[in-house]
Amino acid sequence: MKNVILTGDRPTGRLHIGHYASSLKPRVELQNSGAFPEIYVMIADAQALTDHFDDPAAVRRSVTQVALDYLAAGLEPEKAVMFVQSQVPELFELTAYFINLVTVSRLRRNPTVKAEIAQKGFAESIPAGFLCYPVSQAADITAFGATHVPVGEDQLPMLEQAREIVRRFGELYAPVLTEPQAILSDNPACRRLPGIDGKAKMSKSLGNCIYLADGEREISQKVMGMYTDPLHLKVSDPGHVEGNPVFSYLDAFCRPEHLAEYLPEYASLEELKAHYCRGGLGDVKVKRLLERILQEELGPIRRRREALEKDPGAVLEMLQRHSLRARETAAGTLSQVKRAMGIDYPSGMTIAID
Numbered sequence: 001m002k003n004v005i006l007t008g009d010r011p012t013g014r015l016h017i018g019h020y021a022s023s024l025k026p027r028v029e030l031q032n033s034g035a036f037p038e039i040y041v042m043i044a045d046a047q048a049l050t051d052h053f054d055d056p057a058a059v060r061r062s063v064t065q066v067a068l069d070y071l072a073a074g075l076e077p078e079k080a081v082m083f084v085q086s087q088v089p090e091l092f093e094l095t096a097y098f099i100n101l102v103t104v105s106r107l108r109r110n111p112t113v114k115a116e117i118a119q120k121g122f123a124e125s126i127p128a129g130f131l132c133y134p135v136s137q138a139a140d141i142t143a144f145g146a147t148h149v150p151v152g153e154d155q156l157p158m159l160e161q162a163r164e165i166v167r168r169f170g171e172l173y174a175p176v177l178t179e180p181q182a183i184l185s186d187n188p189a190c191r192r193l194p195g196i197d198g199k200a201k202m203s204k205s206l207g208n209c210i211y212l213a214d215g216e217r218e219i220s221q222k223v224m225g226m227y228t229d230p231l232h233l234k235v236s237d238p239g240h241v242e243g244n245p246v247f248s249y250l251d252a253f254c255r256p257e258h259l260a261e262y263l264p265e266y267a268s269l270e271e272l273k274a275h276y277c278r279g280g281l282g283d284v285k286v287k288r289l290l291e292r293i294l295q296e297e298l299g300p301i302r303r304r305r306e307a308l309e310k311d312p313g314a315v316l317e318m319l320q321r322h323s324l325r326a327r328e329t330a331a332g333t334l335s336q337v338k339r340a341m342g343i344d345y346p347s348g349m350t351i352a353i354d
């Protein structure tokens, strides 16, 4: 079986460094590893509408933003099919068949959906489409025969539901679908980056993000204003690295070369942390290190983004072309699904009424 990747993002704004660390950067590395002959990266606009149905214009605007982030971060149109979910109607047809294979109580138990329902304050007024988005995500994944889905930790329950749907489909009809497995970043710090305010998650609605499109000045201001250890008041005070987002970001982004270049007096990040914990190391010094690392990592991405922004038409044209390619693959799976279910009526046949 050939290795196929499918992954994606909801277009609800520009992507931030949490997306970058947990999924975008690993995706680019997987793309460049050459181990995956087929890679699909989907801009999940229909999924974004499940909780932004009152503002489709914002979703539409974000589609281009996310595509720009993809290209700027290093995804290449020759190696990865970048497409728009709503332009592949086969996905919704598959969803219609899969939705019978899950129960409402199972959907309500999905921990990520549960957390989102609480966060969005849906209470009992949960839009049905929102509750069911894990089913449409199973369609996204299986339509492309994905063997691997690189995602952030919060998406693991979606993968579990997709695997359940694949198995159920196989038991009921025929084993034509592929069970996907998740790929998580092997650096745990990359899997869930906290916000610059120290809150557990970086999220647009919490206003605690560093965006891939942020300018040099914004990055600097955001890093210098980051939440740190509230008990570390004087430089000489002992500090804490757990729950301190400056160190979480260093865990995610700092490589030995960075320390050698910017703070050669420390042989490793562990030594830097030990000094902070002992006392005698100021927040500003640590933040300066982080700022340099982030500027180095994000600078080339921003410059590529600025160049691409000059021709949004070319980006849209690429999305359109890739969406057509994605349709071909999804249509192949859809016809196998219909055949497995015995609803592949010969074309032109009038369905007999008995």
Ligand code: TRP
Pocket: 006, 007, 008, 009, 010, 042, 044, 047, 136, 137, 140, 141, 149, 151, 155
């Ligand atoms: N749920 C993902 C997100 O919140 C987006 C997504 C939609 C996705 N379909 C997918 C991710 C399929 C991986 C595989 O960003």
